[in-house]
């Protein structure tokens with residue numbers, strides 16, 4: 001079977017892990033690298049690349065539908081909510097750390113950073129959350145793969161950079177940093193999770209389905225439901241995070257929408273029962289809309305499309 005993947009170090013690490021897991025189950029695979037628009041256009045903010053939606057996924061979907069690859073491995077948070085017919089997500093792997101991490105040039109924490117310190121991120125969600133938490137900080141666009149971003153930090157271009165802890169874990173990189181609480185930095189929906197998509201073929205699906213981790217599938221589905229009515233794309237400032245309670249009887253859900261400048265937000269933070277959790281998550285998704293979440297998401301999309309950002313930092317985001 002052929003596994004398609006982006007060519008970034010992180011994507012290759014994720015794919016090689018899936019290939020290893022399949023080999024342990026007696027399934028032999030080969031890897032084919034596919035360049036995506038998100039990889040091709042690194043000279044502009046991600047939201048400017050095909051609207052930011054599916055910038056790392058679409059080409060893999062296309063070659064799979066053309067029958068050129070059998071399996072694709074994705075960071076689940078990069079997968080658009082609406083998926084093409086005939087490309088089932090057959091396995092959600094056991095979740096890695098879902099939270100953001102702040103890496104700073106000299107090891108200081110977010111609270112210790114001096115006024116006007118420069119924070120690099122390519123995520124509008126992280127930008128808005130930084131502006132909410134520390135409006136004095138200056139956020140600047142930081143694109144590129146994980147290794148590129150670390151290099152730019154080391155070169156002193158930023159006082160700190162924000163990225164997903166899971167990316168460092170999967171690269172096997174033990175780098176000291178500050179894990180940011182979901183109470184102030186609610187992660188992107190499905191952050192820290194790897195999804196395995198296959199062609200709609202019973203043999204291929206049967207080979208891959210054994211990798212599925214039930215709890216990770218449950219919480220990632222809840223996270224997508226919570227934000228499903230907001231209409232924001234992958235790049236709008238939306239966070240959604242669900243985790244099972246220790247007794248596995250409830251799900252702790254947090255979700256939020258922010259304005260680009262971080263001055264406005266709507267947020268939910270609730271415990272819902274495991275039994276009937278899907279319906280409760282839908283109810284909370286409606287509540288998020290009623291609280292003004294859809295308005296904030298639409299305003300953000302409008303600003304992004306006009307490429308305006310009315311914030312005092314007037315910096316790129």
Ligand SMILES: NCc1[nH]cc(CCC(=O)O)c1CC(=O)O
Pocket residue numbers: 056075076077078162163164166167190191192193194
């Ligand atoms: N397009 C950004 C992206 N997509 C997936 C990951 C890795 C972490 C994950 O799987 O959520 C990252 C890097 C980041 O957010 O810093």
